[in-house]
Amino acid sequence: MFFMGTYTPKLDEKGRLFLPAKFRDQLAEGLVVTRGQERCLTVWPAGEFEQIARRAQEAPVTVKGARDYLRFLFAGATDDTPDKQGRITIPPMLREYAALRKDVVVIGVMNRVEIWDPHRWQEYSEAGESAFAELSEEVFPGV
Numbered sequence: 001m002f003f004m005g006t007y008t009p010k011l012d013e014k015g016r017l018f019l020p021a022k023f024r025d026q027l028a029e030g031l032v033v034t035r036g037q038e039r040c041l042t043v044w045p046a047g048e049f050e051q052i053a054r055r056a057q058e059a060p061v062t063v064k065g066a067r068d069y070l071r072f073l074f075a076g077a078t079d080d081t082p083d084k085q086g087r088i089t090i091p092p093m094l095r096e097y098a099a100l101r102k103d104v105v106v107i108g109v110m111n112r113v114e115i116w117d118p119h120r121w122q123e124y125s126e127a128g129e130s131a132f133a134e135l136s137e138e139v140f141p142g143v
Contacts, residue, residue, distance in 0.1 A: 002108065003023055003026065003108030003113050005020070005022065006105060006108075008118070011095070016087040016089050017089075020106055021086065027043070027045055028082060029045070029046060031043050031046055031079070031080055032049040032077050033091075034074075035094065038124055039099065040115060040116045040117075041094055042113070043112060043115065045111075045112075048112065049077075053074075056073075056074075098117055099120065100115065103118050107121075
Protein backbone atom coordinates (compact mmCIF):
# COMPACT_ATOMS: atom_id res chain seq x y z
CA MET A 1 0.00 0.00 0.00
CA PHE A 2 1.23 3.47 -0.86
CA PHE A 3 0.89 6.87 0.74
CA MET A 4 -1.00 9.24 -1.53
CA GLY A 5 -3.19 12.31 -1.34
CA THR A 6 -2.98 15.82 0.11
CA TYR A 7 -4.28 16.78 3.54
CA THR A 8 -4.30 19.98 5.61
CA PRO A 9 -4.19 19.13 9.33
CA LYS A 10 -3.00 21.61 11.96
CA LEU A 11 -0.21 21.55 14.51
CA ASP A 12 -1.37 22.11 18.07
CA GLU A 13 0.40 24.37 20.57
CA LYS A 14 2.66 21.47 21.66
CA GLY A 15 3.84 20.77 18.10
CA ARG A 16 1.67 17.68 17.70
CA LEU A 17 0.23 16.75 14.34
CA PHE A 18 -2.81 14.57 13.69
CA LEU A 19 -1.75 12.16 10.96
CA PRO A 20 -4.30 11.74 8.20
CA ALA A 21 -6.51 8.74 9.03
CA LYS A 22 -5.51 6.99 5.78
CA PHE A 23 -1.84 7.02 6.87
CA ARG A 24 -2.22 5.88 10.46
CA ASP A 25 -2.27 2.11 9.97
CA GLN A 26 0.95 2.19 7.94
CA LEU A 27 2.69 4.30 10.60
CA ALA A 28 1.19 2.69 13.73
CA GLU A 29 4.26 0.54 14.43
CA GLY A 30 6.55 3.56 14.48
CA LEU A 31 8.05 6.15 12.22
CA VAL A 32 11.02 8.42 11.72
CA VAL A 33 10.71 12.13 10.91
CA THR A 34 13.68 13.69 9.11
CA ARG A 35 14.62 16.84 7.28
CA GLY A 36 13.61 16.42 3.66
CA GLN A 37 14.62 18.09 0.44
CA GLU A 38 13.14 21.49 -0.48
CA ARG A 39 12.77 22.35 3.24
CA CYS A 40 9.92 19.96 3.98
CA LEU A 41 9.90 17.13 6.54
CA THR A 42 9.86 13.48 5.53
CA VAL A 43 8.02 10.86 7.58
CA TRP A 44 9.26 7.33 6.99
CA PRO A 45 7.64 4.16 8.32
CA ALA A 46 10.21 2.74 10.77
CA GLY A 47 10.88 -0.31 8.58
CA GLU A 48 11.48 1.83 5.50
CA PHE A 49 13.90 4.06 7.40
CA GLU A 50 15.75 0.97 8.66
CA GLN A 51 16.30 -0.06 5.02
CA ILE A 52 17.67 3.40 4.24
CA ALA A 53 19.98 3.15 7.26
CA ARG A 54 21.27 -0.26 6.12
CA ARG A 55 22.02 1.10 2.64
CA ALA A 56 23.63 4.18 4.19
CA GLN A 57 26.02 1.95 6.15
CA GLU A 58 27.38 0.76 2.81
CA ALA A 59 28.29 4.28 1.70
CA PRO A 60 32.04 4.86 1.92
CA VAL A 61 32.94 7.29 4.70
CA THR A 62 35.83 8.42 2.50
CA VAL A 63 33.36 10.17 0.15
CA LYS A 64 32.62 13.67 1.42
CA GLY A 65 29.15 13.84 -0.20
CA ALA A 66 28.12 10.62 1.54
CA ARG A 67 29.36 11.90 4.91
CA ASP A 68 27.57 15.21 4.45
CA TYR A 69 24.29 13.58 3.44
CA LEU A 70 24.34 11.09 6.31
CA ARG A 71 25.13 13.77 8.87
CA PHE A 72 22.28 15.93 7.65
CA LEU A 73 19.80 13.05 7.46
CA PHE A 74 20.55 11.35 10.77
CA ALA A 75 21.31 14.42 12.91
CA GLY A 76 17.87 15.79 12.06
CA ALA A 77 16.00 12.50 12.54
CA THR A 78 13.66 11.64 15.38
CA ASP A 79 11.63 8.49 15.98
CA ASP A 80 8.08 8.41 17.25
CA THR A 81 5.00 6.23 17.56
CA PRO A 82 1.57 7.78 17.01
CA ASP A 83 -0.54 8.07 20.14
CA LYS A 84 -4.07 6.65 20.39
CA GLN A 85 -5.47 9.73 18.61
CA GLY A 86 -2.99 9.32 15.73
CA ARG A 87 -0.80 12.27 16.75
CA ILE A 88 2.96 12.59 16.44
CA THR A 89 5.15 15.31 17.92
CA ILE A 90 7.29 17.38 15.58
CA PRO A 91 10.34 18.61 17.55
CA PRO A 92 11.08 22.36 17.54
CA MET A 93 14.27 21.93 15.46
CA LEU A 94 12.32 20.23 12.66
CA ARG A 95 9.43 22.70 12.84
CA GLU A 96 11.96 25.51 12.47
CA TYR A 97 13.72 23.81 9.53
CA ALA A 98 10.45 23.45 7.59
CA ALA A 99 8.96 26.78 8.79
CA LEU A 100 5.93 24.96 10.22
CA ARG A 101 3.43 26.94 12.22
CA LYS A 102 -0.19 26.00 12.83
CA ASP A 103 -1.31 25.19 9.29
CA VAL A 104 0.55 22.46 7.39
CA VAL A 105 0.16 20.42 4.22
CA VAL A 106 0.71 16.67 4.47
CA ILE A 107 1.19 14.73 1.24
CA GLY A 108 1.61 11.06 0.49
CA VAL A 109 4.58 10.31 -1.76
CA MET A 110 4.45 6.56 -2.38
CA ASN A 111 6.75 5.12 0.35
CA ARG A 112 6.86 8.22 2.56
CA VAL A 113 4.87 11.18 3.82
CA GLU A 114 5.99 14.80 3.51
CA ILE A 115 4.99 17.71 5.74
CA TRP A 116 5.13 21.17 4.20
CA ASP A 117 4.53 24.78 5.13
CA PRO A 118 1.45 25.68 3.01
CA HIS A 119 3.14 28.65 1.30
CA ARG A 120 6.23 26.62 0.39
CA TRP A 121 4.05 23.78 -0.92
CA GLN A 122 2.04 26.18 -3.07
CA GLU A 123 5.20 27.76 -4.52
CA TYR A 124 6.76 24.36 -5.15
CA SER A 125 3.56 23.02 -6.75
CA GLU A 126 3.13 26.02 -9.01
CA ALA A 127 6.76 25.91 -10.12
CA GLY A 128 6.67 22.18 -10.76
CA GLU A 129 3.32 21.92 -12.46
CA SER A 130 4.54 23.16 -15.83
CA ALA A 131 7.42 20.68 -15.80
CA PHE A 132 5.25 17.72 -14.76
CA ALA A 133 4.63 16.43 -18.29
CA GLU A 134 8.31 16.74 -19.19
CA LEU A 135 9.38 14.99 -16.00
CA SER A 136 7.01 12.12 -16.74
CA GLU A 137 8.95 11.24 -19.89
CA GLU A 138 12.31 11.69 -18.15
CA VAL A 139 11.45 9.62 -15.07
CA PHE A 140 9.23 7.01 -16.77
CA PRO A 141 10.27 6.73 -20.44
CA GLY A 142 7.58 5.22 -22.63
CA VAL A 143 4.83 5.41 -20.00
